[in-house]
Amino acid sequence: MARDGTSPKWRRRKEARPAEIVDAALDAFAERGFAATRLEDVAERAGISKGTLYLYFRSKEELFKAVIQQAMVPNLALAEERLAISTGTTRELLLEVVGGFLGSVAGAKLSAIPKLIIGEANNFPEVAEFYTREVAGRGMRIIAAILKRGMDRGEVRPLDPSLAAPIIAGPLLLLVLWKNVLEPYAKQTIDAEEYMRTYADILLNGVLQRPAPKEG
Template sequence: MNTKSPTEPKFRRRAEARPDEVLDAALSLFTEKGYARTTVDQVAKRAGFSKGTVYLYFASKEAILEGLVQRTVEPIAEAAFETMTDYRGDPRPVLAQFLRAMAQALADSKTRAVVMIILQEAPAAPNISALFRKAVLGRALPAVTALLAQGVAGGHIRAIDPELTARSVLGPVIGHLLLSEIFRIRPEGGLQMDRLVENHLTLLFAGLEPDTGGAP
């Protein structure tokens, strides 16, 4: 005879969902109050758990922020790394795929909020800066640099500096976020991240067009 309670699967699912519930609570508080002014106690209360339950999953407030980065932002860098690694050919289609994926991700308010928390807190918190660099920039920038370098070597794009151009690939997206979310300077119609990326691609690809040796 099966003596298991019919409610057990529900409770198992509840336990498995707890880390995400903690992250959701933390994100709402970080957005409302700021990372520095939020405590683990407040996160626990917002999530409906005890402080001890939160510590079962996250050893510190910084670990909670790292969890948010791993859940929302790191997959973008991981996808870029996987797509660009060992790629050979014209880098422009891959760059377009990467930037459009970024635009789609950043159109989501939760993903955008995590990025903005990092950008706001990193200057005063070296540990936060280091975790974002390790999880995201430390993978995405080298991947874009290598992609551009092989494009130059293969004659698919003009002879640009791959490392500096990789910064130019990502820079407009970050700059657009800062203008919109920090300074509240937004295009008509809102964030318009997809339009920003398409406009950026038009300019970027024109600049990467191979030099045919003709007159300028």
């Protein structure tokens, strides 16, 4: 029985399944919200039967939690590391972080998470707390750290970093939500890249020290 090196179709499945299911669930939840999603739909999307779900997740709620975690956690570490290494100017740093952000918005998958959190936070206090601390909080702290570093280097105007951080994050959140929620119902589209350029323009202008305006 399977004496050779080929792994049986099945075994491999066993390991991939949880991720496949979470993926399918993210899609389904993103489309209809947590409550309105039938587990049977998730199963169908994942190409399995309803019962099989329960081999991997104890309940719909557990599945939801898994969706949130699987989607967010890896992504955050990334951003943090990027920051730690960097040596450039604040301008460069901000553009880099924000550029990375743009990338994830395009890779639509996980950009549906905020929408889910917003809709269900009150029904999943645990998840809400986790998200607040580990995602929103961490994100804010990263931005605040950049600002502080910038102020230390004299590049950034004196500001309260913990207040400025969410202000910087705001337009990004709006973009994500727009793309995920309202754009399908709008007549016009926002071009993400143009948006980000304008955003960088405005925000950097708003935040950075005026560049020694040589005489107007």
